[in-house]
Amino acid sequence: MNRKATALDVAKKAGVSRSAVSLVLNGRGDGNVAKESQDRIRQAAEELNYSPNAIALSLRNQRSRVIGILSDEVVVSPFDGNIIGGADDVARARGFVTVVMDTERDTARDASAIETLLDRQVDGLMYVTVGLKPIEVPHGMLRVPSVLANCYDEHPQPQLRHVIPDEITGGREATEHLLELGHQDIALLAGLEDSPAAPLRVQGYRDAHAAAGLPVLEDRIFMAGWDIDAGFRGAMKVLDGVSPADRPTAIMCANDRLAVGVILAAARLGLRVPEDLSIMGYDDETRIADTMVPSLTTMALPLREIGRAAMTTLLDAIEGTGEPRQETPIETMVPCRLVVRESTGPVPTR
Amino acid sequence: MNRKATALDVAKKAGVSRSAVSLVLNGRGDGNVAKESQDRIRQAAEELNYSPNAIALSLRNQRSRVIGILSDEVVVSPFDGNIIGGADDVARARGFVTVVMDTERDTARDASAIETLLDRQVDGLMYVTVGLKPIEVPHGMLRVPSVLANCYDEHPQPQLRHVIPDEITGGREATEHLLELGHQDIALLAGLEDSPAAPLRVQGYRDAHAAAGLPVLEDRIFMAGWDIDAGFRGAMKVLDGVSPADRPTAIMCANDRLAVGVILAAARLGLRVPEDLSIMGYDDETRIADTMVPSLTTMALPLREIGRAAMTTLLDAIEGTGEPRQETPIETMVPCRLVVRESTGPVPTR
DNA sequence: TTGAAAGCGGTACCAG
DNA sequence: CTGGTACCGCTTTCAA
Numbered sequence: 001m002n003r004k005a006t007a008l009d010v011a012k013k014a015g016v017s018r019s020a021v022s023l024v025l026n027g028r029g030d031g032n033v034a035k036e037s038q039d040r041i042r043q044a045a046e047e048l049n050y051s052p053n054a055i056a057l058s059l060r061n062q063r064s065r066v067i068g069i070l071s072d073e074v075v076v077s078p079f080d081g082n083i084i085g086g087a088d089d090v091a092r093a094r095g096f097v098t099v100v101m102d103t104e105r106d107t108a109r110d111a112s113a114i115e116t117l118l119d120r121q122v123d124g125l126m127y128v129t130v131g132l133k134p135i136e137v138p139h140g141m142l143r144v145p146s147v148l149a150n151c152y153d154e155h156p157q158p159q160l161r162h163v164i165p166d167e168i169t170g171g172r173e174a175t176e177h178l179l180e181l182g183h184q185d186i187a188l189l190a191g192l193e194d195s196p197a198a199p200l201r202v203q204g205y206r207d208a209h210a211a212a213g214l215p216v217l218e219d220r221i222f223m224a225g226w227d228i229d230a231g232f233r234g235a236m237k238v239l240d241g242v243s244p245a246d247r248p249t250a251i252m253c254a255n256d257r258l259a260v261g262v263i264l265a266a267a268r269l270g271l272r273v274p275e276d277l278s279i280m281g282y283d284d285e286t287r288i289a290d291t292m293v294p295s296l297t298t299m300a301l302p303l304r305e306i307g308r309a310a311m312t313t314l315l316d317a318i319e320g321t322g323e324p325r326q327e328t329p330i331e332t333m334v335p336c337r338l339v340v341r342e343s344t345g346p347v348p349t350r
Numbered sequence: 351m352n353r354k355a356t357a358l359d360v361a362k363k364a365g366v367s368r369s370a371v372s373l374v375l376n377g378r379g380d381g382n383v384a385k386e387s388q389d390r391i392r393q394a395a396e397e398l399n400y401s402p403n404a405i406a407l408s409l410r411n412q413r414s415r416v417i418g419i420l421s422d423e424v425v426v427s428p429f430d431g432n433i434i435g436g437a438d439d440v441a442r443a444r445g446f447v448t449v450v451m452d453t454e455r456d457t458a459r460d461a462s463a464i465e466t467l468l469d470r471q472v473d474g475l476m477y478v479t480v481g482l483k484p485i486e487v488p489h490g491m492l493r494v495p496s497v498l499a500n501c502y503d504e505h506p507q508p509q510l511r512h513v514i515p516d517e518i519t520g521g522r523e524a525t526e527h528l529l530e531l532g533h534q535d536i537a538l539l540a541g542l543e544d545s546p547a548a549p550l551r552v553q554g555y556r557d558a559h560a561a562a563g564l565p566v567l568e569d570r571i572f573m574a575g576w577d578i579d580a581g582f583r584g585a586m587k588v589l590d591g592v593s594p595a596d597r598p599t600a601i602m603c604a605n606d607r608l609a610v611g612v613i614l615a616a617a618r619l620g621l622r623v624p625e626d627l628s629i630m631g632y633d634d635e636t637r638i639a640d641t642m643v644p645s646l647t648t649m650a651l652p653l654r655e656i657g658r659a660a661m662t663t664l665l666d667a668i669e670g671t672g673e674p675r676q677e678t679p680i681e682t683m684v685p686c687r688l689v690v691r692e693s694t695g696p697v698p699t700r
Numbered sequence: 701t702t703g704a705a706a707g708c709g710g711t712a713c714c715a716g
Numbered sequence: 717c718t719g720g721t722a723c724c725g726c727t728t729t730c731a732a
Contacts, residue, residue: 006709017719022711034717054469055414056709059405059724066470075450076435078428078636085426085454097466099449100425104435116447119404120416120470227641257637260610264643267617286428287607291577293614356725367703372727384701406725409708 005048013044021045025052058121067091067098067314068117070110070138072129072151075102079130079285083149086307087126094315096123107136114140124314127151128307132164132197145317149310152331161317163310163332165301167197170336171204172211174252174280174299177338179212182347183250183278189224189234189262191254198223201254201282220248224258231261239269239277249347250278256285259296259343274345284339294342302334309334355398363394371395375402408471417441417448417664418467420460420488422479422501425452429480429635433499436657437476444665446473457486464490474664477501478657482514482547495667499660502681511667513660513682515651517547520686521554522561524602524630524649527688529562532697533600533628539574539584539612541604548573551604551632570598574608581611589619589627599697600628606635609646609693624695634689644692652684659684 007025011018020033024041033041044050058064069087074080084100091098101117103109117125118140125146127135134154141160148162178186188205191198202221209216224234231253239247253259259281263273271277273294281289284300313328357375361368370383374391383391394400408414419437424430434450441448451467453459467475468490475496477485484504491510498512528536538555541548552571559566574584581603589597603609609631613623621627623644631639634650663678 007711008709018710019712019719019721020717026711032717037717051465051469053409053709054466055405055409055471056724057711059403059409059708059726060710060712062724064405075425076431078431081426081428081431084452088452088454097451097463099451101447101449102434102438104438113447115401116404119401121405227637229641229643229645232643257641261643264614264617267614270620287577291579291607293579293582293611295579357727358725368726369703369728370701376727382701387701403725406708407727409710409724410726410728412708 004053005050007050007052009048010041010044010050013048014040016041025050062121063123064121065096066120066122067096067124067126067311068114068120068122069098069100069126069128070113070117071100071102071127072107072135073102073105074128074130075100076104077130080128080150080301080303082303083128083307083310086304087128087149087311088307089304090308090311090315094319096315098126110138111140114138118143124318126310126314128310131195132167132200133195145314147310147314147317149306158330161313161328161330161332163306163313163334165306166333166335167200168204168207169333170282170299170301171201172208173204173336173338174201174282175205175208176212177297177340178250178252178278178280178344179208179214181250181278181344183248184214184347185217185220185248186250186252187220187222187234187238187248189222189231189251189253189258191226191258192223195226198254205252224254226255226257228257228261228264231258232265233261234258235262235265236269239265239271247277250280250344252280253282255283256281256289256292256296256298259298260288260292263292263294263343273343276348278344278347280344284337289339289341292343297341297344298339300337300339302336305334354403355400357400357402359398360391360394360400363398364390366391375400412471413473414471415446416470416472417446417474417476417661418464418470418472419448419450419476419478420463420467421450421452421477422457422485423452423455424478424480425450426454427480430478430500430651430653432653433478433657433660436654437478437499437661438657439654440658440661440665444669446665448476460488461490464488468493474668476660476664478660481545482517482550483545495664497660497664497667499656508680511663511678511680511682513656513663513684515656516683516685517550518554518557519683520632520649520651521551522558523554523686523688524551524632525555525558526562527647527690528600528602528628528630528694529558529564531600531628531694533598534564534697535567535570535598536600536602537570537572537584537588537598539572539581539601539603539608541576541608542573545576548604555602574604576605576607578607578611578614581608582615583611584608585612585615586619589615589621597627600630600694602630603632605633606631606639606642606646606648609648610638610642613642613644613693623693626698628694628697630694634687639689639691642693647691647694648689650687650689652686655684 128149129151152162224230281296281298289296478499479501502512574580631646631648639646
């Protein structure tokens, strides 16, 4: 546990001054320091295993090359971690590091967490949430360049840029996939109004029907919830004791967990998936959608892309390229991606 | 975006020196600074919304009250996030903050992540993994007080303390639950050797049988994998086309996802759970075990407890209480907890 | 009771 | 080309 070498140690060892060390190790040696001193310095640094003290650097430069990521519950919950993964990819590639703080959905902790981060001289801030949602932007975020990922400021004059998935298009394309397979009677288990994603996906479902010139059967839409049991109950309501002719031929779900519940219900009722019933998920949850039996056709949330786009936006703002690239709009929508697997198939012929 | 107030600003406003400000705001004003100066200082600090610069503090004090948490993939994966949640609870309660860095399972990044953290003067380090596993302790971790959560150093002379779940007892108690319900023929879908948790849970299964004076049927144990499809396939192998008399009456799974697969298979085969077949999970995954249909009886991993215990151990080491409480052993095992839900029931009468 | 000054580890300016 | 010095913001010692 002995102390790390400082610039002074290196200077002594090389027989020069601290300033020389600083210059050389920062690549501005040429033209300022004699070649041979440079070599001695570099060697001394090497031997002492010297690396500059980041704290001292931050204090001096008033910047840290650290990006603070504030999460509502991304760390603790099973969802959406890849947003942070994507953000970190970009940050590292550009020479920044990210540190994450998770408030476990206690927004009362937002302000203090941000204060902590700010006190540590983070160069920028990202707020990331589990599931698309409006947030109250903590005040401190306006003090440094900041960005919102998977969430947005719903006030009339939003200050911060945000990056979110394009849920309407996602809902539409999911529905279109089913339509193209010949399904005309598609039930929709639509999550819950507690998330703005639900109505947006429903909107996509409506749009797809409209574009296909098909009526939307209102009693086929259920605000069900988000979990397996909700999917199960919803499916039972639509399928149990209903004659094949009156049954939807496909069920579209607002997430993969609902789809799991639906498949469970179908299995219990002796319906084959996808021969008798097609089932569509949403999210493409790792190790659920791909390992389900049958595996789920689903609309993948572009989590890593969201993280990447958000971090790119943020770092561009921080590093402020020459031209003021004010081009980046307040809102960036990243498209979802259809993943076709086994749970959907052609409409059964009756 | 204007600059924060410094101690000097406060001093000026209050008409005193910086030192006075420091003393008063750190509670050592009495006996050193005149009462009325104290009041003026406190008021000035208030008005200026002053809070000390954490960077300067760290530089000065050589400590930061920050704990660095290095995760293999806890942030990005859907699992085990609550270890970090529990750790953070304890840290905050004791006046520390945690920052998390996730390497996404790229151990080549361990060293540099730790270097980054160390350069930022973290007072301690925690390494946390998804799933119990042995790790190569990154060298830098020995330079500050450190602890391992959900992982361990398998070298002969481990340097660091670790906190892990008691998997053997977990496996045993899960089996005992089934035994107590009268099951005597219990199949085991046991995960994969890629995790040390698998053989430990198997060991528990064996121990329970031994304690009950029951033979272990070796061909009832399958190293299946960890995902839904593996559970499905494993269950089909044990159940499909097998006469009720030759069928196990219960299937114990090494995690909840396997149990989901087994339930799927049972549903497809027309077996009722738990009337015809009891199914036991492991992990108690949030929003899976509790929302499954039927909901899963399972052995809950004590994730928050692990995080809490690990952080407590770490902070005790850092704050070094008077007596050198060397009591804390190298290994702390936290018991798992049986959660009884709907998927297990009495053995069927034949 | 108060304030001046040193020092934590760097960087950058400037005189030599 | 080189080394001395001021400064980033704070704590702490010490002399007044």
